[in-house]
Amino acid sequence: MLTLEEMRIVRGDFSLAADMTLAQGRSYAVIGPSGSGKSTLLAAICGFVPVAAGRLLRDGVDITEQHPGQRGMTMLFQDNNLFPHLTVRQNVGLGLRPDLRLKAADKEKIDAALARVGLSDHAAKRPGALSGGQQSRVALARVLVQARPWVLLDEPFAALGPALRVEMLDLVQDLAQETGAGLIMVTHAPDDVRRIADEVIFVEGGRAHTPGPAAELLDNPPPALRAYLG
Amino acid sequence: MAERAVALSDRTGLIAAALVAALILAALVAVFAAADVGGGLGAADWAAVRFTAMQAVLSALISVLLAVPVARALARRRFAGRGALITLLGAPFILPVIVAVLGLLTVFGRSGMLNQIGGQLGLPPVSIYGLHGVVLAHVFFNLPLATRLLLQGWQSIPSERFRLAGQLKMTPRALFLALEWPMLRQVLPGVGALIFVICLTSFAVALTLGGGPRATTIELAIYQAFRFDFDLGRAALLSVVQLVLAGGAAVAALWLIPAIGLGGGLDRPLRRWDARGGVQRGIDVTAIVLAALFLLLPLGAVVLRGLRGVFHLPLTVWQAAMNSILVAGLSVLVLAVLALPLAGWIATRRRGGAEAIGLMGLAASPLMIGTGWFILINPVLDPARLSLPVTSLVNALMALPFVLRILVPRLRETLQDYGPLTQTLGMRGWALWRLLVLPRLRPQLGFAAGLTGALSVGDLGVIALFADQERATLPLQMYRLMGAYRMEAAAGAALLLLVLALAVFFICDKWGRWHADA
Numbered sequence: 125m126l127t128l129e130e131m132r133i134v135r136g137d138f139s140l141a142a143d144m145t146l147a148q149g150r151s152y153a154v155i156g157p158s159g160s161g162k163s164t165l166l167a168a169i170c171g172f173v174p175v176a177a178g179r180l181l182r183d184g185v186d187i188t189e190q191h192p193g194q195r196g197m198t199m200l201f202q203d204n205n206l207f208p209h210l211t212v213r214q215n216v217g218l219g220l221r222p223d224l225r226l227k228a229a230d231k232e233k234i235d236a237a238l239a240r241v242g243l244s245d246h247a248a249k250r251p252g253a254l255s256g257g258q259q260s261r262v263a264l265a266r267v268l269v270q271a272r273p274w275v276l277l278d279e280p281f282a283a284l285g286p287a288l289r290v291e292m293l294d295l296v297q298d299l300a301q302e303t304g305a306g307l308i309m310v311t312h313a314p315d316d317v318r319r320i321a322d323e324v325i326f327v328e329g330g331r332a333h334t335p336g337p338a339a340e341l342l343d344n345p346p347p348a349l350r351a352y353l354g
Numbered sequence: 355m356a357e358r359a360v361a362l363s364d365r366t367g368l369i370a371a372a373l374v375a376a377l378i379l380a381a382l383v384a385v386f387a388a389a390d391v392g393g394g395l396g397a398a399d400w401a402a403v404r405f406t407a408m409q410a411v412l413s414a415l416i417s418v419l420l421a422v423p424v425a426r427a428l429a430r431r432r433f434a435g436r437g438a439l440i441t442l443l444g445a446p447f448i449l450p451v452i453v454a455v456l457g458l459l460t461v462f463g464r465s466g467m468l469n470q471i472g473g474q475l476g477l478p479p480v481s482i483y484g485l486h487g488v489v490l491a492h493v494f495f496n497l498p499l500a501t502r503l504l505l506q507g508w509q510s511i512p513s514e515r516f517r518l519a520g521q522l523k524m525t526p527r528a529l530f531l532a533l534e535w536p537m538l539r540q541v542l543p544g545v546g547a548l549i550f551v552i553c554l555t556s557f558a559v560a561l562t563l564g565g566g567p568r569a570t571t572i573e574l575a576i577y578q579a580f581r582f583d584f585d586l587g588r589a590a591l592l593s594v595v596q597l598v599l600a601g602g603a604a605v606a607a608l609w610l611i612p613a614i615g616l617g618g619g620l621d622r623p624l625r626r627w628d629a630r631g632g633v634q635r636g637i638d639v640t641a642i643v644l645a646a647l648f649l650l651l652p653l654g655a656v657v658l659r660g661l662r663g664v665f666h667l668p669l670t671v672w673q674a675a676m677n678s679i680l681v682a683g684l685s686v687l688v689l690a691v692l693a694l695p696l697a698g699w700i701a702t703r704r705r706g707g708a709e710a711i712g713l714m715g716l717a718a719s720p721l722m723i724g725t726g727w728f729i730l731i732n733p734v735l736d737p738a739r740l741s742l743p744v745t746s747l748v749n750a751l752m753a754l755p756f757v758l759r760i761l762v763p764r765l766r767e768t769l770q771d772y773g774p775l776t777q778t779l780g781m782r783g784w785a786l787w788r789l790l791v792l793p794r795l796r797p798q799l800g801f802a803a804g805l806t807g808a809l810s811v812g813d814l815g816v817i818a819l820f821a822d823q824e825r826a827t828l829p830l831q832m833y834r835l836m837g838a839y840r841m842e843a844a845a846g847a848a849l850l851l852l853v854l855a856l857a858v859f860f861i862c863d864k865w866g867r868w869h870a871d872a
Contacts, residue, residue: 172774193780204771209793222776223785 126169126274126306128332131178133161133168140164142332143178144325148273151300151307152335153317156327157352162310165325165332166276169308170199182273193222198272200280205263206251212238212262213247219266237265241295257288261295268299275300277309293320314342314353328352367699370692377751378718381726382597388729389594390587399588401567402575403595409485409560409571410553413492414546420493421500421545422538424645427638428501429508439646440505443498446649448805448859450812451495451558452829453848456836457652458482458491458563460659467651487563488571492556496549498649503548507541508534526634547607554600555719558814562833572596576721580819586729593722600719653852660849663842671847674831675854677742678811681827682858684746685753685810686803692750693757693802698791700758701765720748724816741820745827749810757802761795768794800866804859812855828854 126146133140140161146152154162167173169180171192180188187195198219206215213234220230238244241261251259260281267275277296281289297320300307308325311317317324323335324342326349345353395403428440446454461467462482469479482490511533519529557573564570570578572592579589727744731737737744772790776782781789792799814829821830828851835844 170778172777191780192774192777197778199774199778201774204775207772207775207790207793210789214789218779218781218789222779222781224789 125181125183127179127181127184128169129179129181131168131180132176133164133173134176135164135173138164139176139330140168140327140332141330144332144334146306146308146335148306149304150322151297151309151320152323152325153321153338154308154310154325154327154332155312155314155317155349155352160327161330161332162327163278165327166199166278166308166310170197170276171195195274196272197274197276198267198270199276199278200263200267202279202282205280206259208251211248211250212243212254215251215262216265216269219270233269234265237268240268240299241265256284257292260284260288260292264292264295264299267296268303271303271305273305275305275307277307279310279312289316290319296320317342326352364699364702366695370695371699374692374696374751374754377747378723380730381723382718384726384729385590385593385597385722387590388586389590390585391591395591395595398567398570399575399592399595402570402572402592403599405485405564405569406554406571406573406599409488409492409556410550412485412489413496413553414550416489417493417496417500417549418542418546420497420645421504422542423637423641424497425501425504425508426534427641428505431638431642433642439642440502442646442649443502445653445856446495446498448808448812448855449495449653450814450829450851450855451491452562452814452832452836453656453812453852453855454494454652455491455559455562456659456832456845456848457656458487458494460655461651462487462490467655483563484566484569485564488556488559488569491559491563492549492553494648494652495559496552497645500545500549501645503545504538504541507537511537544607547603551600551604551607554603555596557719557721557818558829561814561818562836572599573719573721576719576725577818580725580728586725589725590729593719593725596719596722656845656848656852659841659845660847660852663844663846664849665846667843667846667850670826671828671831671835671843671850674826674828674847675850677826678828678851678854679858681742681746681749681813681817682807682810684743685749686807686862688747688750689753689757689806690799690803693754693761694787694791696754697758697761697765698787700762701769718751720752720813720815721819723748723751724819728819737820738822738825741817741822741825742827744820745813745815745817746810748816749813750806752813752815753802753806753809756805760798760802760805764795764798765791797866800862800864803866804862807858807862808855811858812851 125148128142128144128146131142133142138161142165154165156162164173168175171187171190175188178188179186182196192199207218210218213231214224216234216237217224217226217230220226220233226234235244235247238247241264243258243261243265246254246258246262251262254262263280275296281292284292293316296307296309299305307320309316309321311321317338321338324338325335326333326341328348341349342353428436459466459482462480463469464479464481466482473479481487515533519533524532555573556571557577560569560571560574561577564574572595576589576592576596579585579592724744727748728737731740731744768791772794776786776790811827812829813827814833817827817830818833821827826834828847832844832847832851835841835847
């Protein structure tokens with residue numbers, strides 16, 4: 125369980141308030157106009173942006189000031205999710221050992237994860253030699269070995285074509301289900317929301333609204349959301 | 355986005371910074387303590403101050419003014435050998451000063467090519483010694499540097515602007531006023547300031563082409579007070595003057611000096627639709643040909659003369675060459691130990707402030723630091739015995755500001771791009787260096803190491819203060835041969851030195867680019 129308790133993010137003139145509880149194992153789509161603070165909300169949850177007021181709790185433990193690496197979260201960014209100078213196997217291995225001193229058991233896990241995302245034959249390659257979709261799969265294989273309780277997606281598949289993006293989203297959803305992780309993803313596409321989100325967090329006007337059931341909200345949006353969806 | 359400081363340890367960076375500061379400050383304190391303030395500056399000293407400032411102003415002005423047409427020609431023309439010429443423009447930066455001086459002497463000297471041609475035309479011989487010789491050598495070194503930096507400026511103008519200018523059929527004058535002049539106005543002061551600062555602390559050029567009451571730089575005056583009069587007090591006093599002058603100028607120029615890139619992309623010519631007329635073409639061709647000749651003739655002369663001398667080099671030259679390689683290797687090592695943690699420390703900080711630590715090396719002149727350390731070492735040990743290590747150290751300090759300018763932007767970019775990822779993964783400490791920083795910075799490291807090694811191999815500065823008859827580096831040995839009028843052997847040594855400097859640079863740079871994929 126992830127609790128955003130009267131949380132407030134302030135960056136210059138911009139400010140965003142959030143007060144909600146998210147259940148692990150469910151998937152949340154964060155939608156809203158550009159500049160509304162979707163990415164900032166994710167960055168604050170993950171610990172990259174300081175929280176000005178309020179608290180962030182995971183399973184009752186205050187993690188507001190905790191290092192991003194110790195929050196039990198893994199985040200996929202818009203880009204730079206892989207180190208271009210390391211091999212696919214090394215990139216995945218970093219999810220297990222941040223100093224890459226891999227033991228035999230680690231290697232087995234890595235190979236299993238690569239097999240799961242269909243990249244067994246590419247373990248020794250560098251990301252530059254892979255297609256965009258394959259690169260996303262490498263990042264997902266790392267999410268799999270990390271097996272952290274929360275997975276945050278800040279539009280990591282934005283550069284992929286529609287079919288590939290859907291494929292990746294399905295894979296993410298499968299992986300999240302396999303590891304029992306909660307999913308929080310920023311998206312622009314209502315179709316994506318319908319496809320994998322259980323609930324929707326609408327960010328607008330300096331406020332992240334309490335999550336509501338995805339289908340219901342999309343079918344019957346309140347005025348502000350209706351204006352955004354068009 | 356990453357507001358949290360990335361987990362690059364501050365401690366090692368602070369230690370490195372403290373070490374650099376201590377090395378320089380210890381020398382400073384020693385110099386201040388020994389400075390003979392009572393006597394004040396004599397007439398000769400004031401003449402040195404005036405000459406130092408004047409030659410630096412002239413060198414900067416002429417280099418920058420000549421660089422404008424050359425850079426413009428290179429920016430808007432495409433021709434075979436353009437890439438090679440631009441690469442060549444990078445050469446003087448790593449070219450040992452004494453080698454270039456020999457080349458310039460061969461072309462512009464008393465019995466050089468120019469005077470021979472002039473003599474046949476009945477012109478009186480021109481002497482290269484004195485103010486114009488010093489300025490000539492400085493222009494030789496800094497015209498290419500200025501050209502490269504200006505070329506960067508030209509390439510920073512978006513190509514769309516030139517397309518637009520082509521559509522509008524703008525005249526060369528209109529295009530200059532609309533696109534090129536605004537860029538030049540931004541870039542020129544920085545380039546000029548950089549060259550001015552470099553020339554302020556010039557020693558080897560003044561040592562070989564200057565001298566006498568009318569053409570002595572402060573740096574040379576320190577050396578003479580030290581070497582000929584063994585007047586430590588006066589040497590120290592002059593060091594203080596040098597520090598105030600060069601240090602003040604360096605700090606003032608800090609905000610103007612442009613970033614030093616790897617020079618990537620400079621060989622990518624832009625398609626241009628303007629300046630197709632005959633006059634413009636004529637101006638460009640003239641600029642390029644003259645610049646190429648100005649660079650190539652002295653270099654070619656060194657190679658040709660050297661080929662004759664290289665086979666009867668005295669044993670001392672080979673020993674000196676070994677010493678030089680040792681000094682260069684040590685410099686690179688010292689630099690790696692100091693520059694990497696320093697760069698890490700600076701890169702995780704907001705812009706400005708911290709970078710000044712690296713510039714201390716530029717502000718404090720090599721001979722000043724050398725003088726300070728001589729004063730410190732002298733009571734304890736024979737300074738000559740430490741001549742090679744001290745030379746390595748000072749050379750590394752001299753290269754530090756350039757190296758930081760090479761490393762820090764790339765490191766900053768790397769941390770910005772991959773900082774969040776390393777944090778979610780919990781990478782820190784040595785793992786962060788090993789897995790992220792070193793591999794990402796490898797091309798820059800190779801380039802920086804090559805630069806440092808080449809500068810160190812070719813340096814003729816502190817070593818001249820410290821060395822005795824047994825210990826010499828190749829540049830010093832070459833200078834001694836020139837002083838003894840053994841020009842054949844000196845030319846051979848020059849060629850050897852040239853090859854060494856280029857080889858050091860080439861090997862390091864190649865190492866950096868090897869497997870530098872993605």
